[in-house]
Amino acid sequence: MTKPDLLMTGPMMQTIQDQLAQRFTLHKLWEAADKEALLRQLAPSVVAFASGSHVSCDPALMGRFPGLKIVSSFGVGYDHVDAAWAGQNGIVVTNTPDVLNEEVADTALGLLLCTMRQFPQTDRYLRAGKWLEKPYPLTGTLRDRKVGILGLGRIGKAIARRLEAFGLPVVYHGRSAQPDVAYRYYPSLVEMARDVNVLMIVAPGGAATSKIVNREVLEALGPDGVVINVGRGTVIDEAALVEALRKKTILSAGLDVFEDEPRVPAELIAMDHIVLFPHVGSASVHTRNAMAQLVVDNLVSWADGKGPLTPVSETPWPPTM
Ligand code: NAP
Numbered sequence: 001m002t003k004p005d006l007l008m009t010g011p012m013m014q015t016i017q018d019q020l021a022q023r024f025t026l027h028k029l030w031e032a033a034d035k036e037a038l039l040r041q042l043a044p045s046v047v048a049f050a051s052g053s054h055v056s057c058d059p060a061l062m063g064r065f066p067g068l069k070i071v072s073s074f075g076v077g078y079d080h081v082d083a084a085w086a087g088q089n090g091i092v093v094t095n096t097p098d099v100l101n102e103e104v105a106d107t108a109l110g111l112l113l114c115t116m117r118q119f120p121q122t123d124r125y126l127r128a129g130k131w132l133e134k135p136y137p138l139t140g141t142l143r144d145r146k147v148g149i150l151g152l153g154r155i156g157k158a159i160a161r162r163l164e165a166f167g168l169p170v171v172y173h174g175r176s177a178q179p180d181v182a183y184r185y186y187p188s189l190v191e192m193a194r195d196v197n198v199l200m201i202v203a204p205g206g207a208a209t210s211k212i213v214n215r216e217v218l219e220a221l222g223p224d225g226v227v228i229n230v231g232r233g234t235v236i237d238e239a240a241l242v243e244a245l246r247k248k249t250i251l252s253a254g255l256d257v258f259e260d261e262p263r264v265p266a267e268l269i270a271m272d273h274i275v276l277f278p279h280v281g282s283a284s285v286h287t288r289n290a291m292a293q294l295v296v297d298n299l300v301s302w303a304d305g306k307g308p309l310t311p312v313s314e315t316p317w318p319p320t321m
Protein backbone atom coordinates (compact mmCIF):
# COMPACT_ATOMS: atom_id res chain seq x y z
CA MET A 1 0.00 0.00 0.00
CA THR A 2 1.43 3.42 -0.91
CA LYS A 3 1.75 5.78 1.99
CA PRO A 4 0.11 9.22 1.77
CA ASP A 5 2.46 12.21 1.45
CA LEU A 6 2.89 14.32 4.59
CA LEU A 7 4.81 17.59 4.81
CA MET A 8 6.48 18.42 8.11
CA THR A 9 6.88 22.20 8.01
CA GLY A 10 9.71 22.45 10.57
CA PRO A 11 11.70 20.28 12.98
CA MET A 12 9.53 18.29 15.37
CA MET A 13 10.34 15.83 18.19
CA GLN A 14 12.06 12.66 16.99
CA THR A 15 9.23 10.45 18.23
CA ILE A 16 6.80 12.34 15.97
CA GLN A 17 9.09 11.92 12.96
CA ASP A 18 9.68 8.20 13.66
CA GLN A 19 6.02 7.33 14.18
CA LEU A 20 4.76 9.35 11.22
CA ALA A 21 7.37 7.82 8.91
CA GLN A 22 5.74 4.42 9.50
CA ARG A 23 2.34 5.56 8.27
CA PHE A 24 3.16 8.39 5.81
CA THR A 25 5.83 9.30 3.28
CA LEU A 26 7.41 12.02 5.36
CA HIS A 27 8.90 15.13 3.70
CA LYS A 28 10.96 17.44 5.90
CA LEU A 29 10.72 20.96 4.53
CA TRP A 30 13.50 22.39 6.69
CA GLU A 31 16.02 19.82 5.40
CA ALA A 32 15.43 20.63 1.71
CA ALA A 33 18.33 22.47 0.05
CA ASP A 34 15.81 24.09 -2.30
CA LYS A 35 12.55 24.50 -0.35
CA GLU A 36 10.74 26.12 -3.22
CA ALA A 37 11.55 23.16 -5.50
CA LEU A 38 10.31 20.69 -2.86
CA LEU A 39 7.06 22.63 -2.38
CA ARG A 40 6.49 22.63 -6.15
CA GLN A 41 7.27 18.93 -6.44
CA LEU A 42 4.93 17.97 -3.57
CA ALA A 43 2.06 20.32 -4.43
CA PRO A 44 -0.09 17.69 -6.22
CA SER A 45 0.35 14.89 -3.67
CA VAL A 46 0.53 16.21 -0.10
CA VAL A 47 -2.61 15.47 1.94
CA ALA A 48 -1.35 16.23 5.45
CA PHE A 49 0.86 18.70 7.34
CA ALA A 50 2.52 18.19 10.70
CA SER A 51 3.41 21.58 12.08
CA GLY A 52 5.00 23.35 15.01
CA SER A 53 4.65 27.06 15.63
CA HIS A 54 7.94 27.83 13.78
CA VAL A 55 6.27 28.07 10.36
CA SER A 56 3.11 30.01 9.75
CA CYS A 57 0.44 27.85 8.07
CA ASP A 58 -1.22 30.63 6.16
CA PRO A 59 -3.34 30.56 2.98
CA ALA A 60 -0.20 31.24 0.91
CA LEU A 61 1.31 27.95 2.09
CA MET A 62 -1.78 25.75 2.51
CA GLY A 63 -3.25 27.05 -0.75
CA ARG A 64 -0.35 25.52 -2.70
CA PHE A 65 -1.64 22.02 -1.86
CA PRO A 66 -5.04 21.36 -3.49
CA GLY A 67 -5.23 17.90 -1.89
CA LEU A 68 -4.40 19.07 1.65
CA LYS A 69 -6.95 17.65 4.11
CA ILE A 70 -5.41 17.90 7.59
CA VAL A 71 -2.96 20.08 9.53
CA SER A 72 -1.87 18.49 12.82
CA SER A 73 -0.32 21.18 14.97
CA PHE A 74 1.91 20.77 18.03
CA GLY A 75 0.63 22.82 20.97
CA VAL A 76 -2.83 23.82 22.13
CA GLY A 77 -2.44 27.37 20.82
CA TYR A 78 -2.66 27.46 17.03
CA ASP A 79 -2.42 31.15 16.23
CA HIS A 80 0.24 30.31 13.60
CA VAL A 81 -2.43 28.41 11.59
CA ASP A 82 -5.19 30.23 9.70
CA ALA A 83 -7.83 27.80 10.93
CA ALA A 84 -10.77 29.87 9.63
CA TRP A 85 -9.34 29.71 6.10
CA ALA A 86 -8.61 25.99 6.53
CA GLY A 87 -12.21 25.36 7.58
CA GLN A 88 -13.53 27.23 4.54
CA ASN A 89 -11.30 25.11 2.30
CA GLY A 90 -12.12 21.65 3.64
CA ILE A 91 -8.96 21.25 5.73
CA VAL A 92 -9.25 20.05 9.33
CA VAL A 93 -6.84 21.53 11.89
CA THR A 94 -5.97 19.66 15.07
CA ASN A 95 -4.13 20.85 18.21
CA THR A 96 -3.02 19.25 21.50
CA PRO A 97 -5.50 20.30 24.20
CA ASP A 98 -5.83 19.01 27.79
CA VAL A 99 -2.66 16.89 27.96
CA LEU A 100 -0.70 20.01 28.99
CA ASN A 101 -3.20 21.68 31.34
CA GLU A 102 -1.60 20.68 34.63
CA GLU A 103 1.98 21.37 33.46
CA VAL A 104 1.18 24.86 32.24
CA ALA A 105 -0.83 25.58 35.39
CA ASP A 106 2.15 24.44 37.50
CA THR A 107 4.36 26.81 35.51
CA ALA A 108 1.91 29.68 35.98
CA LEU A 109 1.93 29.21 39.76
CA GLY A 110 5.72 28.85 39.75
CA LEU A 111 6.03 32.06 37.78
CA LEU A 112 3.62 33.87 40.10
CA LEU A 113 5.55 32.71 43.19
CA CYS A 114 8.90 33.61 41.59
CA THR A 115 7.60 37.06 40.74
CA MET A 116 6.09 37.85 44.14
CA ARG A 117 8.87 36.35 46.27
CA GLN A 118 11.75 37.10 43.85
CA PHE A 119 13.09 33.53 44.07
CA PRO A 120 15.28 33.73 40.91
CA GLN A 121 16.82 36.94 42.28
CA THR A 122 17.48 35.31 45.68
CA ASP A 123 19.31 32.46 43.92
CA ARG A 124 21.47 34.97 42.01
CA TYR A 125 22.10 36.86 45.28
CA LEU A 126 23.40 33.77 47.08
CA ARG A 127 25.62 32.69 44.16
CA ALA A 128 27.11 36.19 43.99
CA GLY A 129 28.26 35.80 47.61
CA LYS A 130 26.07 38.67 48.79
CA TRP A 131 24.41 36.65 51.59
CA LEU A 132 27.80 36.70 53.37
CA GLU A 133 27.41 40.49 53.57
CA LYS A 134 23.73 40.79 54.58
CA PRO A 135 20.39 38.95 54.28
CA TYR A 136 18.30 39.32 51.12
CA PRO A 137 15.82 42.21 51.47
CA LEU A 138 12.21 41.36 52.38
CA THR A 139 9.95 40.73 49.39
CA GLY A 140 6.34 41.14 48.32
CA THR A 141 3.83 38.38 49.09
CA LEU A 142 0.95 36.39 47.69
CA ARG A 143 -1.02 37.14 50.84
CA ASP A 144 -3.91 39.57 50.32
CA ARG A 145 -3.72 39.11 46.56
CA LYS A 146 -6.77 38.73 44.33
CA VAL A 147 -6.25 37.18 40.91
CA GLY A 148 -8.10 38.08 37.73
CA ILE A 149 -7.75 35.38 35.09
CA LEU A 150 -7.94 36.52 31.46
CA GLY A 151 -8.97 33.30 29.69
CA LEU A 152 -10.68 30.89 32.10
CA GLY A 153 -10.47 27.91 29.74
CA ARG A 154 -8.92 24.47 30.24
CA ILE A 155 -5.60 25.80 31.55
CA GLY A 156 -7.17 28.83 33.25
CA LYS A 157 -9.38 26.50 35.34
CA ALA A 158 -6.35 24.36 36.33
CA ILE A 159 -4.65 27.59 37.46
CA ALA A 160 -7.78 28.68 39.36
CA ARG A 161 -7.90 25.35 41.26
CA ARG A 162 -4.31 25.89 42.39
CA LEU A 163 -5.02 29.50 43.40
CA GLU A 164 -7.97 28.32 45.51
CA ALA A 165 -5.65 25.90 47.31
CA PHE A 166 -3.35 28.87 48.00
CA GLY A 167 -6.33 30.68 49.54
CA LEU A 168 -6.50 33.42 46.90
CA PRO A 169 -9.78 34.80 45.52
CA VAL A 170 -10.25 34.32 41.77
CA VAL A 171 -12.33 36.28 39.23
CA TYR A 172 -12.23 36.10 35.44
CA HIS A 173 -12.77 37.80 32.12
CA GLY A 174 -13.53 36.23 28.74
CA ARG A 175 -15.91 36.95 25.89
CA SER A 176 -18.78 35.41 27.82
CA ALA A 177 -19.79 34.34 31.32
CA GLN A 178 -19.61 30.61 32.05
CA PRO A 179 -22.83 29.52 33.80
CA ASP A 180 -21.21 26.49 35.49
CA VAL A 181 -18.40 28.55 37.08
CA ALA A 182 -18.68 30.02 40.58
CA TYR A 183 -15.98 32.71 40.18
CA ARG A 184 -17.21 36.25 39.53
CA TYR A 185 -17.31 37.19 35.84
CA TYR A 186 -16.29 40.62 34.54
CA PRO A 187 -17.59 41.55 31.07
CA SER A 188 -14.99 44.37 31.06
CA LEU A 189 -11.26 43.60 31.24
CA VAL A 190 -10.49 47.12 32.49
CA GLU A 191 -13.00 46.78 35.32
CA MET A 192 -11.57 43.43 36.33
CA ALA A 193 -8.05 44.91 36.30
CA ARG A 194 -9.25 47.70 38.60
CA ASP A 195 -10.59 45.15 41.14
CA VAL A 196 -7.58 42.78 41.28
CA ASN A 197 -3.86 43.06 41.98
CA VAL A 198 -2.71 40.07 39.89
CA LEU A 199 -3.66 39.78 36.22
CA MET A 200 -3.09 36.18 35.09
CA ILE A 201 -3.15 35.95 31.28
CA VAL A 202 -3.88 32.57 29.72
CA ALA A 203 -5.88 33.60 26.66
CA PRO A 204 -4.98 32.53 23.11
CA GLY A 205 -3.10 34.69 20.61
CA GLY A 206 -4.43 35.90 17.27
CA ALA A 207 -6.17 39.01 15.99
CA ALA A 208 -9.07 38.95 18.49
CA THR A 209 -6.76 39.22 21.53
CA SER A 210 -3.98 41.32 20.01
CA LYS A 211 -2.76 43.90 22.60
CA ILE A 212 -6.01 43.72 24.63
CA VAL A 213 -3.87 44.17 27.74
CA ASN A 214 -3.07 47.77 26.86
CA ARG A 215 -2.07 50.92 28.72
CA GLU A 216 -5.61 51.45 30.04
CA VAL A 217 -5.72 47.93 31.52
CA LEU A 218 -2.25 48.33 33.07
CA GLU A 219 -3.22 51.70 34.58
CA ALA A 220 -6.35 50.09 36.02
CA LEU A 221 -4.23 47.35 37.60
CA GLY A 222 -2.31 50.07 39.43
CA PRO A 223 1.00 50.47 41.27
CA ASP A 224 0.56 47.30 43.36
CA GLY A 225 -0.42 45.27 40.28
CA VAL A 226 1.39 42.26 38.90
CA VAL A 227 1.03 40.82 35.38
CA ILE A 228 1.65 37.12 34.77
CA ASN A 229 1.51 35.94 31.15
CA VAL A 230 1.50 32.26 30.14
CA GLY A 231 -0.92 32.79 27.21
CA ARG A 232 0.64 34.55 24.23
CA GLY A 233 2.96 37.55 24.08
CA THR A 234 0.72 39.24 21.53
CA VAL A 235 -2.09 39.58 24.11
CA ILE A 236 -0.10 42.36 25.84
CA ASP A 237 0.91 45.66 24.31
CA GLU A 238 4.58 44.98 25.08
CA ALA A 239 5.68 48.60 24.65
CA ALA A 240 2.99 49.71 27.12
CA LEU A 241 4.10 46.99 29.55
CA VAL A 242 7.75 48.09 29.34
CA GLU A 243 6.67 51.69 30.01
CA ALA A 244 4.46 50.68 32.96
CA LEU A 245 7.30 48.66 34.50
CA ARG A 246 9.83 51.42 33.88
CA LYS A 247 7.60 54.14 35.36
CA LYS A 248 6.51 51.76 38.15
CA THR A 249 2.84 52.31 37.40
CA ILE A 250 2.63 48.54 37.98
CA LEU A 251 4.68 46.59 40.52
CA SER A 252 6.08 43.67 38.55
CA ALA A 253 5.60 41.04 35.86
CA GLY A 254 6.28 37.36 35.27
CA LEU A 255 6.39 36.49 31.58
CA ASP A 256 6.69 33.09 29.87
CA VAL A 257 5.66 34.37 26.43
CA PHE A 258 6.67 37.35 24.28
CA GLU A 259 5.55 39.19 21.18
CA ASP A 260 8.49 38.17 18.94
CA GLU A 261 9.95 34.96 20.41
CA PRO A 262 12.73 34.13 21.02
CA ARG A 263 13.61 37.82 20.88
CA VAL A 264 12.85 39.58 24.17
CA PRO A 265 13.07 43.38 24.45
CA ALA A 266 16.38 44.54 25.93
CA GLU A 267 14.44 46.83 28.30
CA LEU A 268 12.76 43.78 29.89
CA ILE A 269 16.02 41.84 30.13
CA ALA A 270 17.64 44.79 31.90
CA MET A 271 14.95 44.92 34.62
CA ASP A 272 15.91 42.95 37.72
CA HIS A 273 12.53 43.26 39.46
CA ILE A 274 10.66 41.06 36.95
CA VAL A 275 10.89 37.34 36.08
CA LEU A 276 11.32 36.04 32.54
CA PHE A 277 10.93 32.41 31.40
CA PRO A 278 11.84 31.23 27.86
CA HIS A 279 8.35 29.84 26.97
CA VAL A 280 8.63 26.73 29.12
CA GLY A 281 4.97 26.40 30.15
CA SER A 282 4.58 22.84 28.86
CA ALA A 283 8.26 22.01 28.55
CA SER A 284 8.67 18.83 30.63
CA VAL A 285 9.65 15.54 29.01
CA HIS A 286 6.39 13.97 30.23
CA THR A 287 4.09 16.63 28.83
CA ARG A 288 5.95 17.22 25.57
CA ASN A 289 5.78 13.43 24.93
CA ALA A 290 2.02 13.49 25.54
CA MET A 291 1.64 16.42 23.13
CA ALA A 292 3.79 14.65 20.53
CA GLN A 293 1.66 11.51 20.81
CA LEU A 294 -1.50 13.52 20.21
CA VAL A 295 0.00 15.09 17.06
CA VAL A 296 0.67 11.56 15.76
CA ASP A 297 -2.61 10.02 16.95
CA ASN A 298 -4.65 12.75 15.23
CA LEU A 299 -2.96 12.01 11.90
CA VAL A 300 -3.11 8.23 12.22
CA SER A 301 -6.78 8.25 13.28
CA TRP A 302 -7.60 10.52 10.32
CA ALA A 303 -5.61 8.31 7.89
CA ASP A 304 -7.42 5.24 9.24
CA GLY A 305 -10.73 6.85 8.32
CA LYS A 306 -11.78 7.30 11.95
CA GLY A 307 -11.55 11.10 11.91
CA PRO A 308 -9.21 13.42 13.81
CA LEU A 309 -9.25 13.20 17.62
CA THR A 310 -8.99 16.86 18.58
CA PRO A 311 -10.14 19.17 15.78
CA VAL A 312 -10.15 22.91 16.62
CA SER A 313 -13.45 24.78 16.86
CA GLU A 314 -13.08 26.44 13.43
CA THR A 315 -12.85 23.03 11.71
CA PRO A 316 -15.41 20.73 13.39
CA TRP A 317 -15.42 17.05 12.53
CA PRO A 318 -17.35 15.75 10.71
CA PRO A 319 -17.37 19.01 8.69
CA THR A 320 -20.65 20.90 8.91
CA MET A 321 -20.43 22.54 5.46
P1 NAP B 1 -9.07 27.31 25.97
O1 NAP B 1 -9.56 26.18 26.80
O2 NAP B 1 -9.61 27.49 24.61
O3 NAP B 1 -9.27 28.64 26.82
C1 NAP B 1 -9.08 29.90 26.27
C2 NAP B 1 -9.83 30.92 27.10
O4 NAP B 1 -9.58 32.21 26.54
C3 NAP B 1 -11.33 30.70 27.11
O5 NAP B 1 -11.78 30.73 28.42
C4 NAP B 1 -11.90 31.87 26.32
O6 NAP B 1 -13.10 32.32 26.93
C5 NAP B 1 -10.81 32.93 26.44
N1 NAP B 1 -10.77 33.77 25.24
C6 NAP B 1 -10.70 33.37 23.95
N2 NAP B 1 -10.74 34.43 23.13
C7 NAP B 1 -10.86 35.52 23.92
C8 NAP B 1 -10.96 36.91 23.66
N3 NAP B 1 -10.97 37.39 22.40
N4 NAP B 1 -11.06 37.76 24.71
C9 NAP B 1 -11.06 37.29 25.97
N5 NAP B 1 -10.98 35.97 26.29
C10 NAP B 1 -10.86 35.10 25.27
O7 NAP B 1 -7.48 27.22 25.79
P2 NAP B 1 -6.41 26.58 26.76
O8 NAP B 1 -6.21 25.15 26.41
O9 NAP B 1 -6.74 26.93 28.17
O10 NAP B 1 -5.10 27.38 26.28
C11 NAP B 1 -5.09 28.78 26.35
C12 NAP B 1 -3.86 29.37 25.70
O11 NAP B 1 -2.71 29.19 26.52
C13 NAP B 1 -3.44 28.76 24.38
O12 NAP B 1 -4.22 29.22 23.29
C14 NAP B 1 -2.00 29.18 24.26
O13 NAP B 1 -1.89 30.42 23.61
C15 NAP B 1 -1.56 29.33 25.72
N6 NAP B 1 -0.59 28.29 26.11
C16 NAP B 1 0.65 28.66 26.48
C17 NAP B 1 1.55 27.70 26.89
C18 NAP B 1 2.93 28.07 27.34
O14 NAP B 1 3.82 27.25 27.21
N7 NAP B 1 3.12 29.24 27.90
C19 NAP B 1 1.20 26.36 26.88
C20 NAP B 1 -0.08 26.02 26.48
C21 NAP B 1 -0.97 27.00 26.12
P3 NAP B 1 -14.33 32.87 26.02
O15 NAP B 1 -14.56 31.83 24.98
O16 NAP B 1 -15.45 33.05 26.99
O17 NAP B 1 -13.85 34.16 25.48
Ligand code: 8YV
Binds near residue numbers: 052075077279283
Ligand atom coordinates in the same frame (compact mmCIF):
# COMPACT_ATOMS: atom_id res chain seq x y z
C1 8YV C 1 4.39 24.94 23.36
C2 8YV C 1 2.29 26.31 23.77
O1 8YV C 1 5.55 25.36 23.96
O2 8YV C 1 0.69 24.59 23.58
C3 8YV C 1 0.96 25.78 23.39
O3 8YV C 1 0.13 26.58 22.92
O4 8YV C 1 2.52 27.48 23.72
C4 8YV C 1 3.34 25.40 24.28
O5 8YV C 1 2.82 24.26 24.87
C5 8YV C 1 4.43 25.41 21.96
O6 8YV C 1 3.28 25.11 21.26
C6 8YV C 1 5.61 24.76 21.26
O7 8YV C 1 5.91 25.43 20.15
